[in-house]
Amino acid sequence: MNIKESSLFWPAKLKAGILSVLDETLIPNKFRYISVRNTKGAVDVIHNAKTRIFGQFLVVLNTFLLELGKIKSPKKGDFKSQQKVLKKVQDVAHDLNKSRQGFPFSDVTLIIVRWAIMAIDSGLDVKSFVKNNTEGYLESIRIKRLERVEKLSEIIEDGDSILTHYNVSGELAMAAYLCKKQKKDIRFFVAETRPNFEGAKLTCWELEEMGARATLIADNAVGSVMSDRLVNKVIVGSDRSCANGDLSSKVGTYQIAVAARHFYIPFYALTQPSDLIRTGKDIPVEIRHSSELLKFNNKKIIRGEVDGFYPGFDIVPHDLITKSIPISVTENA
Amino acid sequence: MRKLNITDSDLAQMKNSSIVLHGEFDASFFDLLKTKDVNKIFVVEGRPNLDSSKIICKELLKRKLKPTVIADNMVGFLFYKELVKEVWLAYDQIDYRGAFCFIGASIIGALSKRHSVPVFCYPAKRKRKKELIGKTKDVTLFQAISIAPKETEGYVPLYEWVPGKNFVVK
Numbered sequence: 057m058n059i060k061e062s063s064l065f066w067p068a069k070l071k072a073g074i075l076s077v078l079d080e081t082l083i084p085n086k087f088r089y090i091s092v093r094n095t096k097g098a099v100d101v102i103h104n105a106k107t108r109i110f111g112q113f114l115v116v117l118n119t120f121l122l123e124l125g126k127i128k129s130p131k132k133g134d135f136k137s138q139q140k141v142l143k144k145v146q147d148v149a150h151d152l153n154k155s156r157q158g159f160p161f162s163d164v165t166l167i168i169v170r171w172a173i174m175a176i177d178s179g180l181d182v183k184s185f186v187k188n189n190t191e192g193y194l195e196s197i198r199i200k201r202l203e204r205v206e207k208l209s210e211i212i213e214d215g216d217s218i219l220t221h222y223n224v225s226g227e228l229a230m231a232a233y234l235c236k237k238q239k240k241d242i243r244f245f246v247a248e249t250r251p252n253f254e255g256a257k258l259t260c261w262e263l264e265e266m267g268a269r270a271t272l273i274a275d276n277a278v279g280s281v282m283s284d285r286l287v288n289k290v291i292v293g294s295d296r297s298c299a300n301g302d303l304s305s306k307v308g309t310y311q312i313a314v315a316a317r318h319f320y321i322p323f324y325a326l327t328q329p330s331d332l333i334r335t336g337k338d339i340p341v342e343i344r345h346s347s348e349l350l351k352f353n354n355k356k357i358i359r360g361e362v363d364g365f366y367p368g369f370d371i372v373p374h375d376l377i378t379k380s381i382p383i384s385v386t387e388n389a
Numbered sequence: 390m391r392k393l394n395i396t397d398s399d400l401a402q403m404k405n406s407s408i409v410l411h412g413e414f415d416a417s418f419f420d421l422l423k424t425k426d427v428n429k430i431f432v433v434e435g436r437p438n439l440d441s442s443k444i445i446c447k448e449l450l451k452r453k454l455k456p457t458v459i460a461d462n463m464v465g466f467l468f469y470k471e472l473v474k475e476v477w478l479a480y481d482q483i484d485y486r487g488a489f490c491f492i493g494a495s496i497i498g499a500l501s502k503r504h505s506v507p508v509f510c511y512p513a514k515r516k517r518k519k520e521l522i523g524k525t526k527d528v529t530l531f532q533a534i535s536i537a538p539k540e541t542e543g544y545v546p547l548y549e550w551v552p553g554k555n556f557v558v559k
Contacts, residue, residue: 084537084538221462245544247462248436248528248536248537249462250434250436250460250461250462251460253531253536253537256528256529256536256537256541257536257537260537260538260541261537261538264538264540264541269542270541270542271541271542271543271544272525272528272529272537272541272542272543272544273528273543273544273545274436274437274461274492274528274545275436275460275461275462276433276435276436276461276462276492276493276496277492277493277544277545277546278496279493279494279495279496279498279499279549280492280495280546280549281544281546282495283495283549286544307460307462307463307465307466308460308462308463308465309465310465310466310468310469311462311464311465311468311496311499311500312465314465314468314496314499314500314503315495315496315499317499317503318499318502318503319499340396340397341395341396341397341400341470343393343395344393345393346458349458349459349460350458352531352532352534353532353534355532357439357532358439358442358443358446358458359443359446359447360446360447360450361450361455362432362446362450362455362456362457362458363455363456363457363458364457364458364459365431365457365458365459365463366459366460366463367463367466370465370466370469371469
């Protein structure tokens with residue numbers, strides 16, 4: 057597919073033994089990649105949220121490739137050395153599983169560990185088997201995401217005005233680029249997404265980079281743009297999906313979905329179908345430290361001894377979603 | 390990013406016991422509030438200028454009431470977790486058809502309707518400023534610091550009309 061790629065679409069790339077991770081916290085003021093050379097560096101990048109969830113997912117997968125790249129391939133039949141490679145994979149998985157509180161990277165690392173065990177059980181070279189499967193898995197995710205960009209561009213029609221929230225990691229901006237190539241006249245309203253302003257900083261930036269028209273609004277204006285018919289569609293991303301179609305997404309998404317239903321605006325969500333969680337009510341809450349809300353640039357935003365409350369994400373019940381746009385990637389080796 | 394050890398069962402204990410305040414209330418509102426039995430008072434931040442939360446927090450603290458500030462996009466979470474027993478909106482004008490309130494009120498109205506939470510309206514502190522729409526920089530800046538790319542266009546409604554046959558005027 058001939059499409060201009062957003063930097064946020066694939067924010068972590070492994071080349072010549074270095075994993076380059078886009079520091080999303082610096083955008084739009086600076087554009088810089090962090091060089092990660094080992095598991096510790098990968099854990100630091102994730103722990104410090106230098107990239108968001110999809111970027112962290114790429115960091116997790118690429119860290120195995122990074123560490124395997126440093127290992128000399130064992131000789132055929134050298135069972136002891138194969139076991140050492142398995143142990144290395146398990147150690148990397150263990151460290152990565154602790155990198156982000158409250159998010160199950162263990163679901164991802166378990167896939168890699170299983171491949172390593174499968175290789176041992178089948179008498180195959182662990183390093184090659186895990187490397188080939190991980191690279192294949194990454195490539196299939198990439199292809200599926202590009203396919204979803206195309207699907208998204210088909211949903212977007214000439215004349216559409218789309219409300220979005222947080223950041224959809226490249227796909228929405230790339231769909232906007234395709235729509236522009238197709239001569240569709242579209243525009244975006246972007247909710248700023250307090251407290252860290254990912255909508256303002258990342259989404260406005262990447263939409264503008266891709267040549268799309270983006271208008272920034274405060275989070276509290278989403279109802280107003282809907283009731284005044286300034287938008288006719290909502291498109292958002294999601295972090296996790298449930299078996300019943302519920303999803304979790306950045307805080308603010310639930311009220312947008314409720315407002316969309318209230319004002320008869322179709323609500324579309326990019327999802328990653330999974331049966332691991334039954335419903336949205338089974339996803340544990342994540343309440344973050346209030347200083348992230350009450351301070352900005354190290355200064356208090358409100359005087360006095362006030363409390364803050366910062367839920368990290370919302371659950372959107374499936375009945376509020378007009379259409380999910382799923383991506384499905386099999387881990388089968 | 391630091392996660393706190395608050396669980397769903399902790400939130401379950403707060404069910405239907407909190408109130409949400411939105412807008413720039415007249416000072417007399419806070420004397421009324423002192424008589425209410427509430428677990429938590431959630432104060433909506435009130436972008437773009439945060440004036441409403443600053444006014445509310447100052448008045449609450451004067452009366453030794455502890456405010457809990459939330460961002461404008463966090464109100465939905467409170468409703469989803471069933472923490473809210475009632476909502477108070479400051480209004481500029483009101484009649485039988487609805488209320489002219491500070492921006493964000495329509496979202497709260499939609500949430501209240503979905504979750505069957507009563508909405509009460511109280512007069513705002515002052516007559517609204519002439520402008521109904523703010524400037525681009527009101528939204529591209531936060532605490533005087535730029536949060537968006539340089540040439541970003543902004544749309545900044547400051548008020549909105551909320552149809553509300555079911556609002557209770559106090």
